[in-house]
Amino acid sequence: MxxxxxxxxxxxxxxxxxxxxxxxxxxxxxxxxxxxxxxxxxxxxxxxxxxxxxxxxxxxxxxxxxxxxxxxxxxxxxxxxxxxxxxRTETPPSAPNTPTTTIVSPQSAPITPTTTIVPPPIVKTVEVPVETPKTVVPQVVTPKQVSVVPVFTDIPKQFWAGDYITELQKRGILDDFGGGKFDPSKEITRGEYAKMLDRAFADKPVAMATSKFADIPIDYPRKEAIDKSVQLGFMTGYSPTKFAPNQPIPRYQLQISLAKGLKLPVPASTNKVLSKYKDVDRMPKFAQAKMAAAIDAGLIIKDKSTNLLKPVANATRADAAALIYQSLVKEGKIQPQQ
Structure with missing residues (x-):
C-alpha cells in the first residue's frame, strides 16, 4: 500500500x-x-x-x-x-615641578577636613606714662605802679646845679630832707655825703675790711653807708677811731675822695693843671695830686669866678650833687649835661 x-x-x-x-x-x-x-x-x-x-x-x-x-x-x-x-577632562596638564593631584576613591577612608588653629595674637601691655594735667592758675597781673618822685620844691629856677639835682633825685640818690626840700645851699656833712656815695656806686665791690669808728654808734642811721664808703676807698677817717660823721666836709675833700674811689690817674704835670687857679696854694700839699686828677677828669665845681677853686670852703649839698653827677658821666652811667 x-x-x-x-x-x-x-x-x-x-x-x-x-x-x-x-x-x-x-x-x-x-x-x-x-x-x-x-x-x-x-x-x-x-x-x-x-x-x-x-x-x-x-x-x-x-x-x-x-x-x-x-x-x-x-x-x-x-x-x-x-x-x-x-x-582628566577638567584638570589642566601639570607644569614641571607641579605636585600631582591625587583623587581619592569613594571607598577610601573619609577625608577629615584639616582645621588650622590660629593662635590668638599676643597682646603686649605697654605702660604709657600718663601726664597729669597741670592745673593752670590764671595769674592776675597787677599793673606795676611807677612811683613818681616829686621834684624838690626848693630848687630855684636857672639854678646852676638844678639839672644835676633833678637827675639824681629821679635815680633815688638824693635824700629828701623833709617837706619835699633838698636845701641845696646847705652845708653837707660827711655822713650825708657817704650816703650819696653809697647809693650812686652801689654796684661797686667792697675792697677793704669794715672799719670801726668809736664816734659812730651801732644804731646810727648812716653807719652802713659810712662803712661802705670807707671800704670802697672813697673816704677815710681822721683817725682809725674817729670819722666825725656830722662834721661839714671841705670842697677839696669831695674831689680827692672821688679821685681815690674811682682810681683816676694823676696827670703827668700836676702844676700845669692847677696853675689856672689863683687859690690853689690854699689847698694842702698832700691833696694837690688827687685834685689835679679830679680836675683833669672833669670833676669841677662851677663858680662865678672860673679861676677860683675855693678848696677849703665847706661844700654844699649842690656841690656834692654836681660832683657825683660828673663822676657817673665819667663811669658811663649817665648822659652829660648840655
Missing amino acids: TNSPNPNPNSNPNRRRRLTADELIAIGVALAGIGTVFFWGIGQKYQPMFQGAISSLGNDNSNRQFGALGNRNIYIGRERRTIADSA
Missing part, C-alpha cells in the same frame, strides 16, 4: 514551518534596534543607562549601591570611571 502525500502541510508535527517574509522583517528590525542601543551605550563613555532615574532619587545611598537593576558593583565601578574621566 502506497502512502500518498499529506494534502495539509501543517498537519505534520515534525516538519519545521518556514518564517514568512513579514516575520523575517520584524526580526531584523528588532535586531537592528538592539544593536543600535548597544552601540549607543558604548558611545556614552560607560555612563549608567539609568543615570537620570538614579539622580532623581536624591542621591540615596541605598539606591546608589544596588542600583535600579540590583547590581552594586556595576555602579561603583562606573562611579570610579566617571570621577577619573572628570579629573
Whole structure:
C-alpha cells in the first residue's frame, strides 16, 4: 500500500514551518534596534543607562549601591570611571615641578577636613606714662605802679646845679630832707655825703675790711653807708677811731675822695693843671695830686669866678650833687649835661 502525500502541510508535527517574509522583517528590525542601543551605550563613555532615574532619587545611598537593576558593583565601578574621566577632562596638564593631584576613591577612608588653629595674637601691655594735667592758675597781673618822685620844691629856677639835682633825685640818690626840700645851699656833712656815695656806686665791690669808728654808734642811721664808703676807698677817717660823721666836709675833700674811689690817674704835670687857679696854694700839699686828677677828669665845681677853686670852703649839698653827677658821666652811667 502506497502512502500518498499529506494534502495539509501543517498537519505534520515534525516538519519545521518556514518564517514568512513579514516575520523575517520584524526580526531584523528588532535586531537592528538592539544593536543600535548597544552601540549607543558604548558611545556614552560607560555612563549608567539609568543615570537620570538614579539622580532623581536624591542621591540615596541605598539606591546608589544596588542600583535600579540590583547590581552594586556595576555602579561603583562606573562611579570610579566617571570621577577619573572628570579629573582628566577638567584638570589642566601639570607644569614641571607641579605636585600631582591625587583623587581619592569613594571607598577610601573619609577625608577629615584639616582645621588650622590660629593662635590668638599676643597682646603686649605697654605702660604709657600718663601726664597729669597741670592745673593752670590764671595769674592776675597787677599793673606795676611807677612811683613818681616829686621834684624838690626848693630848687630855684636857672639854678646852676638844678639839672644835676633833678637827675639824681629821679635815680633815688638824693635824700629828701623833709617837706619835699633838698636845701641845696646847705652845708653837707660827711655822713650825708657817704650816703650819696653809697647809693650812686652801689654796684661797686667792697675792697677793704669794715672799719670801726668809736664816734659812730651801732644804731646810727648812716653807719652802713659810712662803712661802705670807707671800704670802697672813697673816704677815710681822721683817725682809725674817729670819722666825725656830722662834721661839714671841705670842697677839696669831695674831689680827692672821688679821685681815690674811682682810681683816676694823676696827670703827668700836676702844676700845669692847677696853675689856672689863683687859690690853689690854699689847698694842702698832700691833696694837690688827687685834685689835679679830679680836675683833669672833669670833676669841677662851677663858680662865678672860673679861676677860683675855693678848696677849703665847706661844700654844699649842690656841690656834692654836681660832683657825683660828673663822676657817673665819667663811669658811663649817665648822659652829660648840655
